[in-house]
Amino acid sequence: VKPADDVILSVKNLTVDFKSDEGYTQAVRGVSFDLKRGETLCIVGESGSGKSVSCKTIMGILSGSAVIRSGSITYRGEDLTKISEDEFHRIRGNLIGMIFQDPLSALDPIVRIGKQITESMMVNKDRLKVRRDNLILKESSAYNSIVAQVKKARGALRILRADKAELKKLKETTAVSNGYKLDDMKAAHAEILSIHPEQKSKLLAAEDAYKQQLAEERKEFLANKLVQIKERRAQAKADLKRIKAESKAPRRAAYKALKQAKKIAEGEIAQFKKEAILEYRRTRSEIEKQYPADQIDKQYKKDLKAFKNERIRIERLRHYDLASINRKRTLHNANIASEIKACNIKYDAMVEKARVRIVGASEKLYRERQDKLDQNYFHNYCEKIKYSKKYAKARALEVMKEVGIPQAEKRFTQYPFEFSGGMRQRIVIAIALTANPEILICDEPTTALDVTIQAQILELINNLKRQHHMSVIFITHDMGVVAEMADRICVMYAGKIVEYGTSYDIFYNPKHPYTWALLSSIPDLDSKEKLEAIPGTPPNMNFPPEGDAFALRSKYAMSIDFKKMPPFFKVSKTHYAATWLLDPRAPKVDMPKIVSRRIENSLKRAGVTYEQLEQQEESD
Structure with a gap:
């Protein structure tokens, strides 16, 4: 207990x-x-x-x-x-996280699961953003309407760019259309010439007149269209200029509010850091109690001494075997390089086996202690400050793999209805863990x-x-x-x-x-x-x-x-x-x-x- x-x-x-x-x-x-x-x-x-x-x-x-x-x-x-x-x-x-009985009740069916997992990590950042936006709105009641007008003006400019592209397209389509009309006239004139060849000069004159008429109509149509675009452009520029002038004072007020909001946000982030550091120190003391450094060092030194003694004994055996092999070379003038190599491999394996048997337990305790301290620092300090979108996605993919969701990169962009009941519950667990x-x-x-x-x-x-x-x-x-x-x-x-x-x-x-x-x-x-x-x-x-x-x-x-x-x-x-x-x-x-x-x-x-x-x- x-x-x-x-x-x-x-x-x-x-x-x-x-x-x-x-x-x-x-x-x-x-x-x-x-x-x-x-x-x-x-x-x-x-x-x-x-x-x-x-x-x-x-x-x-x-x-x-x-x-x-x-x-x-x-x-x-x-x-x-x-x-x-x-x-x-x-x-x-x-x-404090929670996993609910029905995963679909905890998931939004029309939002991709990647976004739902990263949302839980961005919650603190979003909370600061909401507070900042509230301060901006409090400082300037007209700010929302100004922003809407600016968006509307920018939308008008986007329409102008679309009109310009449309004019270019109209030039191409009218040219093609006129070509088709001339081709139809020439086909009709060819039939007439087959019956009345003497009418050739009149038909050619009619073709030239029709071609000139089409060109004038096209020119007039495009000119009217260009005038309309210029009028809209002038109106849009005037609206944008007026809106910028009207929004100058509210924007100054909003800027002051932003500075105040930033100060509050930095204060809250500092509080998150303070809480994380306190939590890190508390859990560090627990880890140190679980893995007392003095006892581990003492045991390691004791094991190391025993290992050194065992290594000396193994090296003596190696020396005797190598001396025996060398005597064989002197007596028989034989090539014994392979025997020396095999002997060294044998005794190197004996040394490593002795090291694992004698020192392995204390080394393992030391590594476990260090790993837990490093992990504790990461989770209780680094993760609680602020997440970028890039880091949030990487962390979400890591947690998805941790809870057993295969092909996490592919599943990241899928919707909840594309998963089985067990997989949906794993997603909910991932959201709780992030x-x-x-x-x-x-x-x-x-x-x-x-x-x-x-x-x-x-x-x-x-x-x-x-x-x-x-x-x-x-x-x-x-x-x-x-x-x-x-x-x-x-x-x-x-x-x-x-x-x-x-x-x-x-x-x-x-x-x-x-x-x-x-x-x-x-x-x-x-x-x-x-x-x-x-x-x-x-x-x-x-x-x-x-x-x-x-x-x-x-x-x-x-x-x-x-x-x-x-x-x-x-x-x-x-x-x-x-x-x-x-x-x-x-x-x-x-x-x-x-x-x-x-x-x-x-x-x-x-x-x-x-x-x-x-x-x-x-x-x-």
């Missing part, structure tokens, strides 16, 4: 209601839990138990009808229930996926957690998924946590009847018992029941369960359950046979007996 000072997020007595036509729906009722650095906390329960609402409260994305009645969510010394939306914008996505968050909240990310794809996504999240040193809150209703992911587990029902403990506690020594019911629903090849469905439905939280909310559905309920809510009873130092069955005055009740049989099968595969497990619980 990690020490208390390693808690990265603390939720205390959180209560959330939703307004409805029937009054208030009590979604979360006094929930408390801690998330420790580098661990996976699984929150499990049926739909409507309050899992997602608890985590959406952490992210600050509750709907408008939600009311936080009481409680606190402490992260980095701040209470997230009391900070503003602007302050939340600094935390959401950047420090900001390098400390905490990743996974809201049932595998529910909508096939079983084989589920296993791949779970393995991916586990690998990324280890690589990026993240803490994970994993929300699910599937106890089979919990078994793959959890370090600690909170079991929720009707807005309350009814049992929590380590993964070992919940799976091998469950105490609450609701936990028994959830475990009974997991398929097991080694068990012949029929899977049991939980009878009834969850209560209407507009009118929450008195006492234990699960009592109405539990065959183990006692009369006190319908009158008074049970407190948490301590099972061990890591395991607590809110059930009256743990009260010393309660009758002894054994867990269902289907659950105990599965625990016995699991323990048998692990080589542990049930009695040993109970003794371990009693000693704790």
Whole structure:
């Protein structure tokens, strides 16, 4: 169990209601839990138990009808229930990321995925840009209209360039058209000449007159068109000159606002640097505790001394063998170059093998320490300052490859509908990872996926957690998924946590009847018992029941369960359950046979007996 000072997020007595036509729906009722650095906390329960609402409260994305009645969510010394939306914008996505159940609900179907991934990295830069633009608009109310007029004037100039090109095209088309008309006349005159040859001189004169007429009409048409273009050009230049004169004062005001905005932006960037450096120093101290330099150096010197002694021994053997080979040359006058080479290769291999065996472990520790320090510096300092578009794309491609998306360069320009469900979920994970968050909240990310794809996504999240040193809150209703992911587990029902403990506690020594019911629903090849469905439905939280909310559905309920809510009873130092069955005055009740049989099968595969497990619980 990690020490208390390693808690990265603390939720205390959180209560959330939703307004409805029937009054208030009590979604979360006094929930408390801690998330420790580098661990996976699984929150499990049926739909409507309050899992997602608890985590959406952490992210600050509750709907408008939600009311936080009481409680606190402490992260980095701040209470997230009391900070503003602007302050939340600094935390959401950047420090705390979230993966949703349906990837399509988190992706824009008409935006390429490359843009959606890089957006999450550019968020801080965009936030500064928005603040700067707001300052500009505040300083000059006329600025937007001036910008629109300038754009309109520039558009007119673009039209003029298009008209000029059109005039050139008209010259070509009218010349071609006149040629066709003359050809038609000559063809008609040829037919006439075949019948009346004597009319040749008149026909030639008619052709010349028609040719001159066409040329004059073309000249007049093009001249009129040129006049129109010149008039529009003069008007556009006059408009642009007038607009520039009118925009002079607003532009000066905007320039002053820009300078002020730049100053604020630089101040915020300096704050990002300060936060990154503090985070770097904190994580550096953790890495140095994990890899103490003094111990590594001491062990390395000890190993190096042992390696030197072993190397001396190997060099002596090499010397004896080479001397033996040289004697052979003296006696037999033989060419022994190949034997000398083979001897050196043999002893060089022995030296390298000894080095790896003796010094390799301490060298590996040193390299791991240095790699983690370098990676920590990069992620906590360089990445949090400012992203260029070029760097954002390179980083996005890197993360896409990291989450297992093949042909990342090609996929970068595709749309979400071109991907399968599993690939879309990988994209959502990539978006969450690009900001390098400390905490990743996974809201049932595998529910909508096939079983084989589920296993791949779970393995991916586990690998990324280890690589990026993240803490994970994993929300699910599937106890089979919990078994793959959890370090600690909170079991929720009707807005309350009814049992929590380590993964070992919940799976091998469950105490609450609701936990028994959830475990009974997991398929097991080694068990012949029929899977049991939980009878009834969850209560209407507009009118929450008195006492234990699960009592109405539990065959183990006692009369006190319908009158008074049970407190948490301590099972061990890591395991607590809110059930009256743990009260010393309660009758002894054994867990269902289907659950105990599965625990016995699991323990048998692990080589542990049930009695040993109970003794371990009693000693704790």
